[in-house]
Amino acid sequence: MLIYAARRVAATIIVLAIVAVVVFALVRMAPGDPAAIIAGPAATTRDVAAIRAELGLDRPLVVQFATWLAHVARGDLGQSFFFHQPVTALIAARVGPTLALALATMVLSVLVAVPLGAIAAWKHGGVVDRIVMGVAVAGFSVPVFVTGYALVWWLAVDLAWLPVQGYQPLAEGVAGFVSHLVLPTLALSVVHVALIARITRASTLDALSEDFIRTARAKGLRGPAILVRHALRNAAVPVVTVIGLGFALLVGGVVVTESVFAIPGLGRLTVDAVLARDYPTVQGVILLFALVYVLLNLAIDVAYLWLDPRIRY
Amino acid sequence: MVFAALVLAAIVAMGIAAPWLTPFDPAAIAPASRNLVTGAREAVRADDGSVREVRHWMGTDTLGRDIATRVLFGARVSLSVGIAVAALATAFGVAIGLIAGYLRRLDGPVMRIMDGLMAIPGILLALALASVWSGGVAAVIAAVVVTEIPRVVRLVRALVLALREEPYVEAAIAAGTSTPALIVRHILPGTWSPLIVQATYIGATAILVEAILSFLGVGVPPETPTWGNIMAQGRSLFRVYPHAVLWPGLFVALTVLAINILGDGLRDALDPRVRREL
Numbered sequence: 001m002l003i004y005a006a007r008r009v010a011a012t013i014i015v016l017a018i019v020a021v022v023v024f025a026l027v028r029m030a031p032g033d034p035a036a037i038i039a040g041p042a043a044t045t046r047d048v049a050a051i052r053a054e055l056g057l058d059r060p061l062v063v064q065f066a067t068w069l070a071h072v073a074r075g076d077l078g079q080s081f082f083f084h085q086p087v088t089a090l091i092a093a094r095v096g097p098t099l100a101l102a103l104a105t106m107v108l109s110v111l112v113a114v115p116l117g118a119i120a121a122w123k124h125g126g127v128v129d130r131i132v133m134g135v136a137v138a139g140f141s142v143p144v145f146v147t148g149y150a151l152v153w154w155l156a157v158d159l160a161w162l163p164v165q166g167y168q169p170l171a172e173g174v175a176g177f178v179s180h181l182v183l184p185t186l187a188l189s190v191v192h193v194a195l196i197a198r199i200t201r202a203s204t205l206d207a208l209s210e211d212f213i214r215t216a217r218a219k220g221l222r223g224p225a226i227l228v229r230h231a232l233r234n235a236a237v238p239v240v241t242v243i244g245l246g247f248a249l250l251v252g253g254v255v256v257t258e259s260v261f262a263i264p265g266l267g268r269l270t271v272d273a274v275l276a277r278d279y280p281t282v283q284g285v286i287l288l289f290a291l292v293y294v295l296l297n298l299a300i301d302v303a304y305l306w307l308d309p310r311i312r313y
Numbered sequence: 314m315v316f317a318a319l320v321l322a323a324i325v326a327m328g329i330a331a332p333w334l335t336p337f338d339p340a341a342i343a344p345a346s347r348n349l350v351t352g353a354r355e356a357v358r359a360d361d362g363s364v365r366e367v368r369h370w371m372g373t374d375t376l377g378r379d380i381a382t383r384v385l386f387g388a389r390v391s392l393s394v395g396i397a398v399a400a401l402a403t404a405f406g407v408a409i410g411l412i413a414g415y416l417r418r419l420d421g422p423v424m425r426i427m428d429g430l431m432a433i434p435g436i437l438l439a440l441a442l443a444s445v446w447s448g449g450v451a452a453v454i455a456a457v458v459v460t461e462i463p464r465v466v467r468l469v470r471a472l473v474l475a476l477r478e479e480p481y482v483e484a485a486i487a488a489g490t491s492t493p494a495l496i497v498r499h500i501l502p503g504t505w506s507p508l509i510v511q512a513t514y515i516g517a518t519a520i521l522v523e524a525i526l527s528f529l530g531v532g533v534p535p536e537t538p539t540w541g542n543i544m545a546q547g548r549s550l551f552r553v554y555p556h557a558v559l560w561p562g563l564f565v566a567l568t569v570l571a572i573n574i575l576g577d578g579l580r581d582a583l584d585p586r587v588r589r590e591l
Contacts, residue, residue, distance in 0.1 A: 011428075014425050014428075014429075015425065015428045015429050015432050016429075016432075017429075018425055018426055018428065018429025018430075018432075019429050019432050019433060021429070022429060022430060022433065022438075023433075026441055026442070026445060027445070029442075029445050029446070030445040030446075137570070137573060137574060137577065138570055140573060141517070141521075141566055141569040141570035141572075141573050142566040142569075142570070143521055143524060143525060143562070143565055143566065143569070145524075145525070145528055145544065145562070146559075146562035146563070146565060146566050149544075149551060149555070149559060149562060150559065150562070152551070153551075153555045153559065157552050157555065164552065247434075248431075248434040248435060249434075251434035251436070251437060252434055252435060252436030252437070252525075255436055255437065255440070255529075256436070256525055256528070256529070259528075259529055270437065270440065271440070271529050271530075271531075274440050274441065274444045274529075274531055275444075275529075275530055275531065277444065282440075282441050282444070285437070286433055286437050286438070286441060289433070289434055289437060290432045290433045290434070293432055293433075293434065294432050
């Protein structure tokens with residue numbers, strides 16, 4: 001098991017190295033002077049000269065990459081000449097709303113989707129099953145900004161129950177924090193509910209056809225107990241996997257949702273940085289998201305050992 | 314599935330026939346008829362002085378352009394992007410996947426690079442690439458192709474590894490078939506049905522991502538009518554005139570839904586073994 005964990009960690013490091021190369025290469029793929037590109041349109045000639053000297057842009061690419069990587073490894077993601085701040089400070093200032101939105105979405109999605117998927121599998125072929133699966137396909141296809149605007153139109157403009165846009169930190173009051181978070185969370189949850197419900201249904205169906213379910217029935221256990229204690233528990237591994245893989249989807253969704261709802265989080269920062277051609281910030285955010293994604297999936301792989309004692313590497 | 318195919322066919326037909334379906338020019342700015350609501354009627358004076366009534370089925374935008382017309386022309390961009398990305402990503406993915414699956418020495422390095430690309434959330438990578446390449450539709454297509462290639466590579470590699478073990482492939486090797494002939498004649502035919510299904514999903518994703526990129530302002534230049542651009546332009550006045558956002562949004566959703574349902578149908582039809590309920 002230790003060997004397995006060590007191998008997984010080694011593979012993770014290789015993947016991260018490749019991510020670093022891709023992110024580094026991103027700026028070099030743009031036509032023009034890399035120093036001017038990194039500095040962005042908002043920078044002065046002096047800024048450009050400073051970058052050229054600092055990153056050693058007259059030296060070979062390998063040396064440049066090593067220099068850049070050394071900076072990144074020390075937690076120095078460079079300077080945003082658009083926002084006039086170090087990128088790490090920018091990220092730190094924007095991480096709160098994104099974390100709130102992402103966590104709320106994950107919690108809501110799991111709470112809604114797992115029971116839905118389980119019921120669909122239990123009564124499979126029935127009306128509930130068909131509705132859940134139909135909604136799941138639709139949920140995949142409707143872009144989050146369409147759901148977002150439809151919800152805003154209905155609940156915020158027409159019925160005026162909730163604020164249209166914006167974000168309020170938790171520190172400024174629970175009611176405001178929650179009411180601003182409801183619509184973006186609902187919009188972003190749709191696709192995750194669809195995904196998780198589908199996987200829960202499929203893996204619960206698999207588990208329900210196992211021998212131990214028949215045994216449980218034979219010893220007189222009632223339906224709900226079988227479903228929750230025996231079937232769902234054995235269906236957990238694929239569901240946890242999909243939550244990990246769904247992180248990429250979540251990041252994409254966050255980028256769009258934060259733009260629709262004017263939430264000052266990391267997603268909004270990414271879009272603003274891309275529009276301003278502020279590449280140090282774009283690189284920093286991509287590195288951060290990729291790092292979280294890779295580490296999350298590493299953690300999930302290791303969690304299998306605990307979730308399913310049958311898995312031995 | 315039949316219904317999905319019909320919806321998709323209707324949208325394709327609409328895109329092709331766009332200039333004949335509407336009396337308006339998608340780019341014609343009409344300050345007098347700004348922000349008309351869905352279904353608004355308007356009297357138009359023709360060159361010969363006669364007055365006739367036209368209808369803005371989906372209203373007009375902040376510049377007085379007819380939204381229905383722009384949605385029709387937008388279908389062209391969305392569908393072209395979907396088809397181009399599906400074709401290109403599949404072509405590159407098959408080439409790289411065959412190399413990884415067949416030349417074992419290159420397998421490790423190629424797959425690690427794909428893992429690295431896949432570790433970057435797709436929309437982020439597409440956003441960054443589209444911004445770096447900033448060149449309209451071509452840049453958007455290239456950006457989405459790069460993000461989708463790893464998924465095709467993974468699929469093709471897995472298929473090749475499985476097919477290599479098939480008795481008929483071993484028989485071909487024993488009979489002295491050269492590697493290129495083996496790949497073209499025996500390996501490739503076994504990959505096409507899962508590939509078609511995958512290409513369908515990629516087309517749907519591409520349409521979605523194009524709409525998102527254009528909506529965020531990094532995609533197709535704003536003067537081109539695309540579903541994402543129409544929504545982006547309608548955003549600022551959404552509270553008062555929601556139609557400018559909701560109509561194109563409905564079309565994105567319908568198109569992607571139809572393609573996804575079609576993909577599910579194809580998957581079940583092409584591979585009888587996978588008829589398990591998923």
